[in-house]
Amino acid sequence: MVGVFSFTVGVGVVAGVLLDQRWHTLPWLTLTGLVLGMVGGAAAVIRGLRWLRGPGGDG
Numbered sequence: 001m002v003g004v005f006s007f008t009v010g011v012g013v014v015a016g017v018l019l020d021q022r023w024h025t026l027p028w029l030t031l032t033g034l035v036l037g038m039v040g041g042a043a044a045v046i047r048g049l050r051w052l053r054g055p056g057g058d059g
Contacts, residue, residue, distance in 0.1 A: 001048045005041035012037020 016033025020026040 001045045004044045004048070008041035008044060009034065009037035012040070 012033035012035075013030060014033070016030035019029040019033075023029070
């Protein structure tokens with residue numbers, strides 16, 4: 001799950017850097033990519049934890 005989070009954050013940052021270089025908006029799109037990557041990564045980790053807990057799990 002840590003790998004999924006890291007990958008998602010990395011993709012967001014790289015996409016942000018590339019877009020910043022293209023449109024000369026540094027650092028705004030990099031920061032936006034970072035935030036979106038963190039949100040997407042957290043959602044993936046939560047989904048994975050729910051899957052591990054299984055149906056009917058308490059907590």
